Amino acid sequence: MTQLLDADDSVEVHTLDPPLALTLADGRNVFCVEECVVDLRITTAAGPVHVRRTPCVVMVGDEEDFLLGNITLRLLGIDIDHMLEQLAGTSIDGDAGDDTEEELSVGSDVDDELHECYERMLRDAEANGFTTRLMSKLRAVVLEYRDVWRISIGPDAAAHVEPYSVTLEMDTQPFRCKARKYPELQNQFLSEHVKQLEKFGFYENQNQFLSEHVKQLEKFGFVRRNDHSKWCCAAVPVRKPGSTTDFRITTDYRPVNRKTIPIAGVTPNLAMVTAKVQGASSFGTFDLFRGFWQMPLATDSQEIFSFSTGDAVYTPTRVPQGAIDSALHFQTQMQGVFRDMLYDSVLIWIDDIALYATDDDTYLERLAAFLQVLREYNLKLNAKKCVLFCRTIHWCGKILDGKGVQHDPSRLEALRSLPLPSTAAELQHLLCASNWVRDSLVDYARVVLPLQQLLTEALQGKSRKKRLAEGVHLQWEPETEAAFAALIELLACSAKLAFPDQEATLVLCTDASHFGWAVVLTQAMNWQVDTPVQEQVHELLVCKGGSFKGAQLNWSVIEKEAYPIIRACTDLEYLLQRKNGFRLYCDHANLIKVFCPDQEMKQHIRGKLQRWAMRLTGYNYEIEHIVGSDNVWADLVSRWGPYHSSGVTTVVKRVRTRSEQAISTLRPLEDEGFVWPSRDEVIEQQKRWCGSNLELVAADDGALCADGKLWIPSQAKQLIQRLLLIAHCGIQAHRGEQVMITHLRKHFAIDNVAKWVKQFLRLCLLCKHVKGGKLIQRPWSDPAEVGDRNEVLHMDFLSMGPTYGSACYLLVLTDELTHFCELIACDSASSEVAAAAVLDWAKRF
DSSP: OHHHHHHOTTOEEEEEEEEEEEEOTTSOEEEEEEEEEEEEEEEETTEEEEEEEEEEEEOOSSOOOOOOOHHHHHHTTOOHHHHHHHHHHSOOOTTHHHHHHHHOOTTSHHHHHHHHHHHHHHHHHHHTTOOGGGHHHHHHHHHHTGGGEESSOOSOOOOSSOOBOOOBOTTOOOOBOOOOOOOHHHHHHHHHHHHHHHHTTSEEESSOOOHHHHHHHHHHTOOOOOOOOOOBEEEEEEEOTTOSSOEEEEEOOHHHHHTBOOOOOOOOOHHHHGGGGTTOOEEEEEEBTTHHHHSBBOHHHHGGGOEEOSSOEEEESBOOTTSTTHHHHHHHHHHHHTTTTBTTTEEEETTEEEEEESSHHHHHHHHHHHHHHHHHTTOOEETTTOEEEESSEEETTEEEOSSEEEEOHHHHHHHHTOOOOOBHHHHHHHHHHHHTTGGGOTTHHHHHHHHHHHHHHHTTTSOOOHHHHTTOBOOOOHHHHHHHHHHHHHHTTOOOEEOOOTTSEEEEEEEEOSSEEEEEEEEESSOOTTSOGGGSOOEEEEEEEEEOOGGGGGSOHHHHHHHHHHHHHHHTHHHHOOTTOEEEEESOHHHHHHHOTTSOOOTTSOHHHHHHHHHGGGSOEEEEEOOTTTOHHHHHHHSSOSOOOOHHHHHHHHHHOSTTSOOOSSSGGGOTTOOOOOHHHHHHHHHHSOOOSSOOEEOTTSOEEETTEEEEOTTOHHHHHHHHHHHHBOSSSBOOHHHHHHHHHHHEEETTHHHHHHHHHHTOSSSOEEETTEEEOOOSSOOOOOOSTTSSEEEEEEEOOSOSSSOOEEEEEEETTTOOEEEEEESSOOHHHHHHHHHHHHHHO
């Protein structure tokens, strides 16, 4: 060591704690207390071999020999145990060493790059806080299993798992695509890509191979000639993002997928499996090297996935991406491979694997076991994408540690940096991406509602496919722009979600308003019995919220308050079904009686609430009343209605036109608030909403006309509604569809005027509607479905005109179900008389 340090004082020397015990070839046991890291240059018959940054232990003794251990020998491709087995079992020819030298590839560019990857992973592990005394063992584990690391495609056999086999529908005819014409860049890419895959046996070519590749194909035995393929799908090169010359290969397997019977399988629920890492402090993430290409494809299914590149047809021997069940098959096989470690120290999502343990010593043991499983099943890792050790991991777009899960800040920041969407496709992308993080965003449903309505209106009657949505341009109002800004700000407030603890007290708070509902689920680790719930120390588990739509807006108050409770029991069952139960807090006193678990159902409970109450019978819970002012979180989510812009913007919109005032739906033209539209107002709307498919000509006063008729922009909805009212109200009665269209087209040019008229007529309360040849009079209120007597009571006053006595009115009461009728004579049509009659009815019936 003294001579080595004199020659190079930069040699790193470390003290081993504890000392390392070694057994020599002659059986002696020695202890080493020091270790140094050096670069070795070993001279062999095949030439010099360089092994960089090799850990060497210093052994005290008189010998001057440099001993190579099994780890270093395996790094050089030499397995002593395996060679001894061969010597003991069979004789070795004199030239057997030549084959060994031919396969030895240490010192090549690929191996040098692999060594750099090993060193990078080890340096990162040390920088991420891995225990210093275990670094030498970690290095030994990584180098011992060097055969599982890859950085490029090589002649590796398929993984030792069940091959992927497809089952086609009965009487399925083979599909063969037509020849396609590829651009020169794509054609060149396809040719080079397939040649590379042919070289290592991932495809079987049906045509004559180039002469320089035939020997390699025959040597590895990965291809066979197949001139009778009956199946053929089209290869589709896709340009890589940010590049004009690089492509990735894809295949249009839709014709095959339509005829394939899907397999039965499940994918893990991320919200459930991520909680398995609770309490862990040591993590690692691993990515399989082209994972799908490692999975074998059954022989009888290979020809089905053949594809054409324009000049040849190829048949894959590994699982192709794009098949209907390829991802599910991959997930199933990986769960089978790691069945002994799954959810104990391993999480798997397709080819992304997370390894975790409670401490570094345990993690090192599980890492060795993990790599051993990979070796047994011949699975390979991508050395460039693996993180050997860290305290927190990025997995499936989320950041995990032993205390909770939160969304990746870089992804949230990328969403916040998006500009105002100009097309429906861009808005759809934003909403889908933000919906991924909604479980950690309080008040998400209310904020995003105007944007969802904007997208629905823009794509009404159109396909939601991205390619078609890109051609739909958006018209932004101040209100929707404010909603977009609010969503961007909300993304910055994404909360960290704690892992559920079975010993903690689970708290479910629900609330509802006229517009929406809210659910907030928390846990309190140290529940104080004498402390109010709002003063307990809570950890957020999940928050949900939504808006009432359609018929839900007409629900009673008690129905709206009950809905979030049932919604939580449906969506969060995996959290609420627990031994210790949960505590349910609601600010609606009557609902407490309905859902109280220790009281019987009452006959007066309506059918819907009774069905909902039965849904709770399988849960262990305690329900308590909470004052509305203390129900802070749930009230925050539900209390606001649909998002509105700032007060200043609202005032400006109100003074612009009077068309936004409430209009009587029965006699709109007689309403005092109705204002007849003027030509100047039409011109103002034309200036605001420019753009039409019609050929427009400007008049002398600046008005835009089409075929001599005044053009009405389709975005001016309030103006169109007023014109529809005028056209609908005739002298004697309401006009029909064709008459309205004729009148409107006579004076105005409106896009899709027939569609506007049909929609308007469907909402008119005075017009009779036809269903199945039968005229149906529209009710003046929402129709009710009655199942019991006295559930709905109708009443009205009937004036009898001049009479001999004081009773000049008749109060008529009728039961909805039985049509039982009662007539009550009265002096006046007052609320006191009606209230007394209803009370008497209730007492008798």
